[in-house]
Amino acid sequence: MKIDEIREVTAPIASSIANAYIDFSKMTLSLVAVVTDVVRDGRRVVGYGFNSNGRYGQGGLIRERFAPRILEAAPESLLDDTGENLDPDRIWATMMKNEKPGGHGERSVAVGTIDMAVWDAVAKIVGEPLFRLLARRYGHEADPRVFVYAAGGYYYPGKGLDELRAEMRSYLDRGYTVVKMKIGNSIAEDQPRIEAVLKELDGKAQLAVDANGRLTLEQGIAYAKMLREYPLFWYEEVGDPLDFALQAALAEFYPGPMATGENLFSHQDARNLLRYGGMRPDRDWLQFDCALSYGLCEYLRTLEVLKVAGWSPSRCIPHGGHQMSLNIAAGLGLGGNESYPDLFQPYGGFPDGVRVEDGHIVMPDLPGIGFEGKSDLIKVMRELAE
Template sequence: MKIVDIKEKAVPIKSDIKNAYIDFSKMTASVVAVVTDVIRNGKPVIGYGFNSNGRYAPSGLLRERFIPRLLDASPEDIVNDDHTNFDPHRIWDVLMTGEKPGGHGERSVAVGTIDMAIWDAVAKIEEKPLYQLLADRYRGGEVDEKVFVYAAGGYYSPEKDIDKLKKEMKGYLDLGYSVVKIKIGGASLEEDLHRIEAVLELVPSGKSLAVDANGRFDLETAVAYAKSLEPYDLFWYEEAGDPLDYQLQNELSKHYKHPMATGENLFSMQDARNLIRYGGMRSDRDILQFDCSLSYGLVEYMRILDMLKENGWSPRQCIPHGGHQMSLNIAAGLGLGGNESYPGVFQPFGGFADENPIENGYVGLPDSPGVGFEAKSDLIKLLHSVAK
């Protein structure tokens, strides 16, 4: 049992949207194809992976360090004890050989991209959907048959006025989403409140709307927004300050009683642990958004879940960033609280299987082996082009 080739391609996201910090006009993502010598249905098993939006394609790291390191590994070092499948945990150890602790940077994105492809291949070899494989291995076979998802959008763009923002949000609600999210922090507080109130005209209550500042605020601004947002009783107030400013997050929790969310830009178990230790996060209401694709993959994500359990947190408080099928499988297989969705942006990576519509804020999962990329026609077309 061998990995015979790993191919990588950087693809553009090509979007003119922006949040409070960056625009996405030049944003890229890495797509990898891990080709194995295992045959299923007359063809070699190929695992696919990609990194989530918001971080550029780590092509250099993949091609110079991590892909050669994995291809050079002895077959015995990357398979399970009975040689019937690849072992993602052992492969993770191979990928991280020679890497010092700390300074996670973009290498966590490179490893997470390969890790996604490995899990896709492992589930395909076992001829199971990944969510079922995870449930069988780690949750006594229990699977969430449907997963809560919310529609992330509401980005700033030059032509998007209030009417177009409302039209976008109504479109998500018409698709079956019960919660939508918009960006804040890229305009004045007064303008952002106007945008929020416009969307609130479309939904039953503030609990159907989340807002995301993408780490833009200093403490004074974060608190000013908190005081203005408090009466709306929103679904959550997300990433007010720099993701590593745990003191800011801790202080903000003293000024805002409703749910807050953060974590999408923390890329290791150690950083996640520091958030829990020092960030003032409240396990009875706040949401953790760690994204396996950006944070060394599912192997590391399971270490994060173990750490959270030790600190009294339920996995139901985890709703990953990224809006991709990998996190959806993790949510269903390991019992998370839901998953982000990008129905209108970051295509073809955002969204789920073609034949699984959103119903009352929940989505089902396909029964195809692996992550389920093959059930999303525009995405699998791109992934197949990388494998050629």
């Protein structure tokens, strides 16, 4: 058993939308195929992975550094103790050879992308959904019913209050009970947007708001004083994600739930957030995204950090809107997952036929991560691998 090839393509996911910090008009991602020599049902097992939106494709790092280390390693060194499957931890350690500690930047995205593909292959080799493999391997009870919320509400040229309300209404109509919108341009612009959305929701769903790290402490406090007058699901990523003092200070002004973590890329970053960021385990939410933070192997270390700090994994609702995090949520007891009903396709969303009901989806019993169940996505993936 061995990995024959690792293929990567940098693909556009450009869209004429923006949050308070960046626009997505030139956004890309890396799509990776880990091609094995294992055959199941007459087809070679291929694991697929890609990085989440908001970080660009990592083709250079993947092709020049991390894929060669795997392909140059002795094949048996990448197998588990039974010799009957790949070992994600051994492959992860091989990728990280000759990498200095720290520097958790773009390399965490490159490694996370390959790691996703490895786990997809591992679950396909044993012929079961990844979430069930994770539950069995790490002593959890698999729960195929997963909470999901709809992320949208971006700034868009010509997008007024009527268009914003219509967008949020469409999420309600599709079964979501929590929706999210972007804020951070200015209170003068955002307060009417928030009030318009809340009026449209009319108590049938909750609203979360996301500043995407745009605000200074003073601006974040001003927003907090405005936002605390509304029944929000959370107030997300107010300032720079590494400014833990800013995050801690906000708790003095915002008693409601806050959320952050999508731009932290290691278990060390997560530990520092919990130590110094003033996060409150009874109400706040953690949004670490395995696809941006060295993959599931590292995410397991992050969950151990949470446990030591007295946090439940149920306070994690990952960023990214991808099926990898859905599997982690269902297999390891996370609180749910982000969803992009209309954006970043074909990479976001669920397998065909999966519907949102009362804010939850039910994971289908598809081998691996489940990419083969999403027809528009698997078509793109197989074009790379075959």
